[in-house]
Amino acid sequence: MLLTALRFSHQLLKEVVTNGDHVIDATMGNGNDTLFLAELVGPTGHVSAFDIQEQAIQNTREKLADYVDRTTLYLAGHETIEEKISARQPIRAAIFNLGYLPKGDKQIITLPETTKQAMRAILKRLAVGGRMILVIYYGHIGGEVEKNEVLHFCQDLPQETYSVLNYQFINQKNNPPILLCVEKKSD
Numbered sequence: 001m002l003l004t005a006l007r008f009s010h011q012l013l014k015e016v017v018t019n020g021d022h023v024i025d026a027t028m029g030n031g032n033d034t035l036f037l038a039e040l041v042g043p044t045g046h047v048s049a050f051d052i053q054e055q056a057i058q059n060t061r062e063k064l065a066d067y068v069d070r071t072t073l074y075l076a077g078h079e080t081i082e083e084k085i086s087a088r089q090p091i092r093a094a095i096f097n098l099g100y101l102p103k104g105d106k107q108i109i110t111l112p113e114t115t116k117q118a119m120r121a122i123l124k125r126l127a128v129g130g131r132m133i134l135v136i137y138y139g140h141i142g143g144e145v146e147k148n149e150v151l152h153f154c155q156d157l158p159q160e161t162y163s164v165l166n167y168q169f170i171n172q173k174n175n176p177p178i179l180l181c182v183e184k185k186s187d
């Protein structure tokens with residue numbers, strides 16, 4: 001069976017992330033991706049995870065009890081990556097799930113400007129062979145605008161430096177999520 005966007009995002013991470021890597025979860029939410037990444041990077045790697053909601057930090061902290069040493073949970077927007085993560089720190093992979101916190105406040109959503117700011121900061125730090133993945137949920141108010149801006153941003157990336165994949169079930173009803181994977185080919 002073809003993988004869902006969510007399962008495929010984990011597959012794409014698994015292919016490039018290994019023991020000792022530094023990675024970013026740009027939208028921590030309930031911590032599912034943070035946990036997945038913490039297992040991939042092993043005891044010598046590190047996951048930096050971001051969210052603007054206290055609830056997200058609490059939910060994620062409960063899931064990560066066994067991985068405290070290899071994770072930093074920031075109660076801060078991903079637009080602060082530029083200041084929080086050293087420009088000399090190579091990032092092997094990063095993931096975004098754009099939209100609102102499942103079972104949370106549907107008014108608190110990711111926004112195009114801050115999402116693009118975070119993407120720029122991540123691409124500056126992305127190692128050659130590394131991947132930045134976005135799973136875009138856009139069925140909510142504001143989602144369509146963010147989806148289009150993120151798509152344009154990724155379409156404009158130079159093909160000499162990046163390969164960009166777009167994965168979506170195009171015959172599904174109700175705004176099926178879009179997965180974008182940006183892979184860095186060269187510096």
Ligand SMILES: C[S@@+](CC[C@H](N)C(=O)[O-])C[C@H]1O[C@@H](n2cnc3c(N)ncnc32)[C@H](O)[C@@H]1O
Binds near residue numbers: 031101114
């Ligand atoms: C679709 S959810 C993420 C789901 C998460 N990956 C999981 O495993 O549960 C989107 C999350 O992005 C968060 N968010 C919104 N604006 C943000 C920002 N500027 N920086 C970081 N996170 C943000 C929301 O609070 C929400 O928790």
